[in-house]
Amino acid sequence: MANSLWPCWVLLGLLLTRAVFAEPTYDSEFEIVARTEAYLEAMVRRDLALARGLSKRSLSGSANYTPTHTTCPSGSLVRLASNGLSSEESQYVATRQNSTRDALVNLLDRIGLDDFDAAAFIGSNTSINIGLAFSGGGYRAMLSGAGFLAAADNRTVNSTDQGHIGGLLQASTYLVGLSGGNWLVGSVVLNNFTTIQALQADTVVWDLSNSLLAPKGANVTAENDYYNLVADQVSGKGDAGFQVSLTDYWGRLLSQQLFNYSGGGVGLFWSDIADTEPFQNYALPFPIIVADGVTQGEPVDIATATVFEFSPYEMGSWDNSLGAFFPTKYLGSEAVNGTPANSQQCVVGFDNAGFVIGTSSSLFNIAPLNSSLIQNNFIPSPLLSSLGEFSNDSFTRDVAVYAPNPFFGVDGASVRTDPLIGLADGGEDGQNVPLLPLLQSERQVDVIFALDNSADLQSNWPDGTALISTYERQHIRESAPMPYVPDNNSFVALNLTRQPTFFGCNASNMSSVTPLIVYMANHPYSYLTNTSTIQLSYSTAEIEGFITNGYNLGTQGNGTIDSEWPACMACAIIHREVERRGIEHTAQCQQCLQKYCWDGGIATTDATFDQLDPGLLINANVLATAAAGSSTSTAANATATSSSGTSASASVSTTAIAMASTSGLPSSTNAAPTATSSSSSAAGAVRGSVWTSAAGAAVVALACTFGI
Numbered sequence: 001m002a003n004s005l006w007p008c009w010v011l012l013g014l015l016l017t018r019a020v021f022a023e024p025t026y027d028s029e030f031e032i033v034a035r036t037e038a039y040l041e042a043m044v045r046r047d048l049a050l051a052r053g054l055s056k057r058s059l060s061g062s063a064n065y066t067p068t069h070t071t072c073p074s075g076s077l078v079r080l081a082s083n084g085l086s087s088e089e090s091q092y093v094a095t096r097q098n099s100t101r102d103a104l105v106n107l108l109d110r111i112g113l114d115d116f117d118a119a120a121f122i123g124s125n126t127s128i129n130i131g132l133a134f135s136g137g138g139y140r141a142m143l144s145g146a147g148f149l150a151a152a153d154n155r156t157v158n159s160t161d162q163g164h165i166g167g168l169l170q171a172s173t174y175l176v177g178l179s180g181g182n183w184l185v186g187s188v189v190l191n192n193f194t195t196i197q198a199l200q201a202d203t204v205v206w207d208l209s210n211s212l213l214a215p216k217g218a219n220v221t222a223e224n225d226y227y228n229l230v231a232d233q234v235s236g237k238g239d240a241g242f243q244v245s246l247t248d249y250w251g252r253l254l255s256q257q258l259f260n261y262s263g264g265g266v267g268l269f270w271s272d273i274a275d276t277e278p279f280q281n282y283a284l285p286f287p288i289i290v291a292d293g294v295t296q297g298e299p300v301d302i303a304t305a306t307v308f309e310f311s312p313y314e315m316g317s318w319d320n321s322l323g324a325f326f327p328t329k330y331l332g333s334e335a336v337n338g339t340p341a342n343s344q345q346c347v348v349g350f351d352n353a354g355f356v357i358g359t360s361s362s363l364f365n366i367a368p369l370n371s372s373l374i375q376n377n378f379i380p381s382p383l384l385s386s387l388g389e390f391s392n393d394s395f396t397r398d399v400a401v402y403a404p405n406p407f408f409g410v411d412g413a414s415v416r417t418d419p420l421i422g423l424a425d426g427g428e429d430g431q432n433v434p435l436l437p438l439l440q441s442e443r444q445v446d447v448i449f450a451l452d453n454s455a456d457l458q459s460n461w462p463d464g465t466a467l468i469s470t471y472e473r474q475h476i477r478e479s480a481p482m483p484y485v486p487d488n489n490s491f492v493a494l495n496l497t498r499q500p501t502f503f504g505c506n507a508s509n510m511s512s513v514t515p516l517i518v519y520m521a522n523h524p525y526s527y528l529t530n531t532s533t534i535q536l537s538y539s540t541a542e543i544e545g546f547i548t549n550g551y552n553l554g555t556q557g558n559g560t561i562d563s564e565w566p567a568c569m570a571c572a573i574i575h576r577e578v579e580r581r582g583i584e585h586t587a588q589c590q591q592c593l594q595k596y597c598w599d600g601g602i603a604t605t606d607a608t609f610d611q612l613d614p615g616l617l618i619n620a621n622v623l624a625t626a627a628a629g630s631s632t633s634t635a636a637n638a639t640a641t642s643s644s645g646t647s648a649s650a651s652v653s654t655t656a657i658a659m660a661s662t663s664g665l666p667s668s669t670n671a672a673p674t675a676t677s678s679s680s681s682a683a684g685a686v687r688g689s690v691w692t693s694a695a696g697a698a699v700v701a702l703a704c705t706f707g708i
Contacts, residue, residue, distance in 0.1 A: 064267045065252070065352060066236035067332050072346035077330060078338030078410055079314065081323040084442045088274075088313045089286060093173055093443075096282040097127040100171050104128060104573070107167035110160060111566045114588040121574065128577055130172040131438035131448045131515065132285065135466060136179025136361065136427040137522075138533040139208060141453035143543055144522050145177075145184045147550015148451055150196035157197065163559030165566055171573075174445065175285035178426035178434040179361040180453070180533075182289040186357045187258045189287045190268060193278035196547065204260045208538040212253055224382065231386035233266055238386075242332065242350070243420065247400035249383050251358030259353065269349065270356040271329040273312035287312065290426035290434040291360045293322075293415070296395045300365070300428040302473040306414070308423060309437050310356055315406070318440055320478050321414040326406035337409040359400035363425045399424050427454075430469030438515060439470075439480035445515040446576040452497075453522040453529075456488070459613040460530035462521040464491030467503070481512040486602055492611050493603035497521035499561070502572055505597035507579050518572050525552035525561075525617045557618050568592035 079086060085093075101122055108118035122128070132152070134145040150156045152168035159166025177185030187205065188194055199206045210216065216223040230252045238244040252264065259265035278284045293306035306321045316325030326338075332350030334341040387397065399422035406421070407413045415421055426434060432454045438445045456463040465488060473479045483504030491497050496519065503517040504510065522529055527545035531538075538546070552558070556565035571589035578585055585593065 064236075064349070065233040066240050067242060067347045067349035068240075069345045070348045072330070072333070072340040072343045073327075076338035077326055077333065077335050077340060077346075078407065079316075079325045081316070081318050081325065086313055086325065089311065092279075092282065092286055093129075096173060096286070097129075099282055100130075100173060101127065103167055103170035104130075107165075107171050108570050108574075110167065111570045113567055113570055113586065115586045116588075121577075126577060128171075128447070128573060129174070129443065129445045130168070130573060131174040131176060131443075131445045132169070132172050132451070133434050133438060133448055134177045134181030134184055134451045135433040135453045135462075136181055136425065137432070137453040137455060138180045138361075139183075139535065139538055140455070140460075140522075140529060140531050140533060140546070141180030142183045142187075143538065143546035144453045144529050144550040144553075145181050145451050146196045146199070147547040147552070148449075148520065148554040149184065149188065149550075150547060151551045151554030153195060155195045155197075161558075163563065163566060164555050165569060168449075168569075169285070172285040174288065174438055174443065176288045176290065176434045176437050177360070178290045178432065181434070181451070182357055182360045182426075183254065183258055185287055185289060186353065189273055189276075189284060190258075190265070190353055191260050192276060193284045200543065200547065202260060205258055206543070208257065208536075208543065209540070210537055212257060212536040215253070215256060223380075227380040227382040231382040233263075234383075235386050243396055243401040243403045244387065245397055245399060245401045246364045246387065247358045247362040248355060249387070250362060250364075251352065251354035251356075254358055254361070255354030258357070265353055267349075268353040269329070270310060270351045270353050271312055271327075272353070279312065288434075288437045289356065289360045290437065291362075291400070291423040292426055292428045293317070294365055294399045294422040294424045294428075296422070300424060302429050302431065302469050303476050305429040307426070307429070307431070307436050310351075310360075315351075318436070318480070320412075322407060322410075324407055324410050324413060331402060331406060332404070333406070334404045335406065335408065337411065355400070359423050360426050362400050362423070363428070365395075365398040365422075365424050366428065395422065396420070427466070430465060431473070432466040433470070435467070435470045435482065435517070436480055439482055441480070441512075447516045447518060447573050449518045449520060451520050455530070455533055457492075457612055460532060461523070461612075461614070462491075462497055463488045464497065464519075464521075467517070467519060481510070481514050483510065483514050483517055484600070486598065489607055490601070490603040491521075492607035493605060494598075494601060495611070496598060498523055498611075498614070498617070500556070500565070500569075500596055502575075502593065502597045505575070505593055507576070513576075516572055516575050518569070520553055523553065523617060524614055525549050525557060528616070552618065560618055564588075564592065568596055572596070 084090075101124070105118045105122050108116070108122075132149075134149075135141055137144075149169065151159060151165050152172075154160050154166035154170055156166055158164065175185055175189070177183070187199055188196075191199070191205065214223065216226055230249060233252060234244055234248045237248065252266070255264035255266070255268070257264075259268055261268050273279055273287060289310050291308045291310070292300050293308055294300055295304065298304050306317050306319045308315060308317050308322075310328060313328060314325040315328050315331060316322060328351050329348060330346050330350075332347035334345075334347075340346055401420055401422060403420035405415060405418050407415055408418070410416050426432075433450045433452050435448060435450060437443070438448045450467065452462040452464075452466055454462040454466055456465045464485065467482075467485045468488065470479075471482050471485045474481055485491075485503055486494070486496070498521075501519045503519060504514050505516065507513045524530070527549040529546050529549050552560075556562050559565065562568070567588060571585065571592040575585075575589075575593070578589075584590075
């Protein structure tokens with residue numbers, strides 16, 4: 001088959017579920033022994049290769065993917081979760097709070113709450129911890145989340161104007177991402193805490209015009225050279241004796257589009273974040289990404305999966321199935337109960353940034369490529385050949401492999417006897433919004449902004465499944481408490497996905513005080529952003545449309561939908577502190593809470609078609625009118641009209657307005673059931689229900705075969 005056709009076949013591969021390609025089980029004791037012996041032999045080969053000085057750890061942005069040895073730090077490498085936060089995280093958060101206090105006072109003063117003195121309320125000792133959580137959902141999640149982040153960042157042009165929320169990012173303590181949301185977090189943090197506008201303008205990163213799986217477009221020669229380079233990079237890790245999986249290659253592909261470093265940051269490490277100037281100046285929220293643990297032969301769900309988190313300092317889990325953390329910098333080191341097997345041979349360079357980000361978005365265990373037909377058409381031949389040299393086992397091929405197991409021999413850990421840890425996409429257990437790190441009482445988070453860009457419905461819009469999964473988890477196993485939430489139908493039928501919704505408003509009704517959750521679901525404000533998760537290319541116009549829509553979500557159309565939204569957001573931020581002090585909210589905040597807090601109601605009727613597949617909330621015809629008279633600035637003042645007929649001053653991207661006026665986007669009263677109006681991407685025009693059916697598989701197969 002021609003090399004140019006293999007990216008198409010990946011769509012067919014992703015349609016085939018675990019039911020079609022059943023993962024083999026290992027019931028045979030002899031087979032388990034054989035696998036263990038093979039693993040131990042691999043460790044010996046790795047140690048010998050590294051001892052020969054096969055490679056040396058490179059500085060950030062240089063050209064080395066292979067880990068190497070260094071002298072181990074003193075003391076145990078394992079820290080128990082029962083001891084609370086690490087000293088490094090505690091110190092970072094405490095010092096950053098000096099900045100977030102001032103940033104929060106500035107934000108609250110600019111918003112101008114009625115009868116409220118921000119400086120007097122915050123003072124010099126009050127610390128309100130804000131967490132931003134970005135869901136998974138591929139590039140849909142990355143770009144939609146980017147719009148909200150741009151709105152929250154006071155460095156974005158016009159983000160501090162009236163009706164905007166710029167400064168929320170600067171006032172935040174934690175920044176958490178999962179899968180596509182972690183592509184966003186990684187892009188911003190590892191590119192020196194850059195801005196969304198800078199990422200859009202960059203000529204290296206976020207160029208999504210060609211598919212992630214076919215980055216060189218129609219240039220077959222360049223594409224072969226590209227994949228040979230990726231294969232060579234990953235082969236160095238395998239030659240050094242480390243287990244290689246599909247996630248290693250996946251991470252290298254992602255890095256090319258996310259990191260502005262030579263070779264896509266082939267020598268860039270997740271632990272390097274701690275060495276960046278913004279981090280050392282406490283200028284960014286503490287970043288965390290999430291992945292799910294995978295146990296061979298068991299489903300990945302809220303009842304069984306251990307939720308892992310990665311920070312610049314450590315990797316591990318708060319779950320009682322593990323309850324321990326290991327230094328991110330020294331992942332790949334061999335240790336027993338935290339004690340290095342050889343104090344002179346700890347590993348560094350295992351935490352490649354692309355590999356860690358790829359771990360949080362690795363779905364290969366859901367759509368395992370066990371079929372030789374699918375493998376030969378899905379994986380480019382250079383990568384297929386390279387992978388075959390290091391892995392013939394479906395489990396270690398399909399998950400992100402962390403070997404040796406950093407928690408080997410740790411008392412009480414369910415993985416204490418496992419030679420390796422397998423990790424996968426952090427949303428596989430249904431918790432597609434990474435709430436768990438922010439719900440941990442040790443972090444004392446007051447409010448979580450939960451950005452849900454999931455594709456739960458057949459129309460690829462969210463229906464609250466992510467929050468429901470985390471809520472239900474606490475009743476199935478020991479887990480961090482979370483506020484009550486309704487069922488899926490109520491999320492949609494009660495319009496809880498149509499506007500921001502506050503959960504946990506009344507702490508007195510909860511057995512354990514939790515953060516207030518500000519739930520903000522992906523919704524078509526000014527652009528249809530319900531593309532498929534497996535859409536891997538986006539035009540410049542689509543990127544702008546997604547980011548503008550996310551900005552409009554964060555600002556509620558810059559006041560178009562609700563001119564009181566910035567004030568109501570501010571009321572949510574201070575809510576837990578008001579409760580702690582036992583004082584009354586102002587009349588303005590009381591009205592906001594009445595409007596945005598979920599009242600505990602459950603829908604008695606099914607959601608309507610218009611709710612399940614909504615049209616634009618901000619009328620596209622009015623956007624087109626605004627475009628005709630707008631300036632050419634990045635964010636020109638315009639007047640937009642919501643579907644309810646209200647009108648307010650709004651600041652909407654001129655580029656997006658012009659795009660909306662020329663691309664045939666429907667108004668909110670005449671929505672088209674397509675994911676996007678762009679004709680440049682076939683995947684964006686196909687409904688999610690088709691992709692998951694046999695008919696969809698047949699269509700993709702025909703398209704791949706005949707090039708249609």
